[in-house]
Amino acid sequence: MASDIQLIVLDIDGTLAGANNQVSKPVKQALAAAQQQGIAVAIATGRMYCAAVRFHQAIASSLPLLAYQGALIKDPRGGRVYRHSPLPRNLALTLLDELAPWETQQAISIHLYIDDQLHVRQILSETEAYAARSGIQPLAVGDLKQLLLQRPQLQTTKLLAQSPNPITVSQLLAALRPRYATNALYLTQSVQTFLEATSPMANKGAAVRYLAETLLQLRPQQVMAIGDNFNDLEMIQYAGIGIAMADAPLVVQQQADWVAPSVEADGVATAIEHFLLT
Template sequence: MSNIKVLILDIDGTISGKSNQVSEKVKKAIKEVKNKGIKVGLATGRMYRSALRFHHDIEADLPIIGYNGAWIQNPENSEILLHNPVNKEKAQDLFFYLKEQQKINNNIEIHFYFDDQLYVEKITEKTDFYVERSGIGVNIVDDLNSLLHQNPTKILASSPDYNLISQMLVELKKRYQDHELYLTQSNPIYLEATQANVNKGTAVKYLVEKILGFTAEEIMTIGDNFNDYSMLGYAGFSVAMGDAPKEVKAITSFVTRDVENDGVAEAIAKYIL
């Protein structure tokens, strides 16, 4: 693929698996991509501060797209290039829905994100796992609703019950039109909400066309889940990881191996090097 100028990578399930690290094989492949003059960047559901170590680990040279496209920041000078938070009225309505669900199933946790900080109402074992894996701190408040005088960057609900998360997603997609909220999943146990029309696809398009001056045909994206769907659909060439949902695989140019088998390195070797 001699016309590829930019490679955009998801993090979890794509370059980082169970170990929460990038393998040496994948890092070596990404270095070879950069040696060909191709720019490399990350697009993730993670917070900016959580994605930063991966940016340095793979020596990426583009601004980080975080929060499923709601935030773009340049690590070179810390400049925030784009921030599209959730409308606070919509956020409050979603919060009240999630609190009602919590009364039925107390396994549901709610996360709010403001100014690249995580806010929760209580710390649980699941919160500890999330915080440790993300490499971040956490702020505890009595009532998350008290923060909604401002617009949150993202809202996340989590539960170990995959079916419950899927059910809530179906209900919420009926409750909110596409022009009201963007709802997705980066993992079967997460339900994530951003502002309407704010997703990885729109953020990659903004970065590629408005900032870098390239076209979709010059972009390659690699991802593994529903929150990657929009950027995989945007790029001229896209790759799904081997364990991606069938709906994600169906729209991509190529399916590679899963993250535990260095699928990104395989895709790079086959289509870029």
């Protein structure tokens, strides 16, 4: 029941933030009203931790931030790391080998996230666009596989393959998924042009479960989760009230309990008002 909700967990891109990359005033007001009723608010995002902190601050969250699809759970207030689930090194190296032909054909560019920094082979126009929206400075390091081989102490939090062509990303997913059991590697699509790979322990559903049950001693029925894409599916399925945004893929909408208006129509505010503020 909506009256049981004690925690709201929100995706950022396409949910909290739209084209202008900001949280709107109506959404902030709705979240503040929920917090005044004693409901905690958290963020679960595929973004880098450093690129998500400003949103955590914008909604005045008092909880740890779930970044990199949940691969890093860290509290911005004191810097405590609750959990870090890096991609196993052998899998990172294997994925780089498997993606190499696609990269050679310039069909994709590869991002490695290490120590909350973005490592790329070279700075491309799409890298610049990604960095501008994220507010980060990418590091051009040349051959990514050699970087990992020469510095075995490095831990890859996430690997992302970016392509301007959504069909390429779909083809990559179709090629990779049969090769890996779900308990060996988590593969998802956060937007049409991003394929993301993390540890099997790192998905938003597992991260929200850890936050709710381990840190807050809540039950799934006390959680509302709101997201807009495939990487939000697990937390939408986990939550007592799982909400998809109107722009979400149909399969995500079908798994949700309710579909909110789009991010540009302040769908998060509408959902909170509908379930929690009436």
